Amino acid sequence: MVGRWAHPEAVCSCLHDHAVVMVEDADLREALLRGISENGVPTIETQWVPPSKLAEIGPTFSKIAKPTLQCMFAPAD
Numbered sequence: 001m002v003g004r005w006a007h008p009e010a011v012c013s014c015l016h017d018h019a020v021v022m023v024e025d026a027d028l029r030e031a032l033l034r035g036i037s038e039n040g041v042p043t044i045e046t047q048w049v050p051p052s053k054l055a056e057i058g059p060t061f062s063k064i065a066k067p068t069l070q071c072m073f074a075p076a077d
Contacts, residue, residue: 012036013073019064027053028060042068 015036023029027049036041042064044057 011071012040014074015042015068019067020073022063022067025053025056025060028056032060032064046070 016033019042020029020036022033022059026033030045031044031048034048035041035045042061044060048055049057055071
């Protein structure tokens with residue numbers, strides 16, 4: 001059994017389809033998409049979001065933790 005992590009393009013597609021859609025806030029979602037496209041993993045740099053939303057970064061990662069892990073380690077289809 002080979003996980004999706006062995007196929008980075010499948011992980012990025014899965015993250016976009018399952019993890020990012022859970023983020024309702026447009027600024028945080030945009031920062032998360034930027035992090036995925038630049039780093040290949042969910043990342044949010046503090047300079048990518050307005051200062052008023054810095055406290056929301058942690059809860060955003062908590063919200064996407066389960067679908068992110070499923071995308072990275074679930075068996076490839």
